[in-house]
Amino acid sequence: MRQMQVTGETCRIVVGSGKGGVGKSVVSVMLAAVAAERGRTVLLLDGEQNLANLHVLLGVGSRDSIESVLGGRVRAEELVQPVAPHLWLLPAESGSEGLYALDAVERARLHCRLVGLSQQYEVVVVDAGAGIEGVVRAATLGADRILLVTAPEPTALMDAHALVKMLSLQVPYVRIDVFVNRCAGEDEGKGAFVRLAAASEQFLNRRLHLAGILLEERQVAVAVREPRHFLARLMETRAAQCIREARLDVLDLIEPTRSRA
């Protein structure tokens, strides 16, 4: 395993979930912010194609849409917005349908431009689009690590399992780490992870790794309602502390596994 600080390579973390509302965006932000706190240069990329909301969460304006990068009117670099020290956001646009309609050539062109941008950062955290298709697409475009966020309830676990199945087919060598979020307690989170991991080993012959268990926490919901102070409030929560303290896990997360698909 290589140290990316030494090689100057970019580590791409794709954050995905089967089901919406499990905290994928919130976890993406916390993970990016923790890496930035550690002095990495981090780009948070909103991969939600028509339900983009990171710029709303973070209270950052989106001046132009990613679609204008395709048309060549704007360079991807110009869309990037500073969020905090070492942390930048590439917003997407809510309600944009254009990206859905891209043909293969346009998609490849956009991809090239985003790769060029990504290479200027040490860590890129992609908040992948909701649902299986968006996550698989983001992962096949290049991921060093996939971070799967799920809630502990059976419906979320089922959708998470379906996602692992697709990822196992499309990007079989990329390691998947799991955050179980919105848990009533540690035991609930552990139990959920054990069920998900057991199903994945039994039916998909695929090993999952537990990145952390995050509790349902009122302060997270409070932070979300206050875009002006969202990041500061979020990073004061127990959930953020848990991501910081999962120190080895997180450091491990941001070391590339050199298995780009």
Ligand SMILES: Nc1ncnc2c1ncn2[C@@H]1O[C@H](COP(=O)(O)OP(=O)(O)O)[C@@H](O)[C@H]1O
């Ligand atoms: N650990 C948590 N504790 C309490 N509420 C949470 C937690 N994680 C997420 N939420 C709530 O869930 C909502 C959805 O989170 P979000 O990250 O937008 O989900 P997703 O991106 O998976 O659709 C947030 O608005 C927030 O209020």
Ligand SMILES: [Mg+2]
């Ligand atoms: Mg989201």
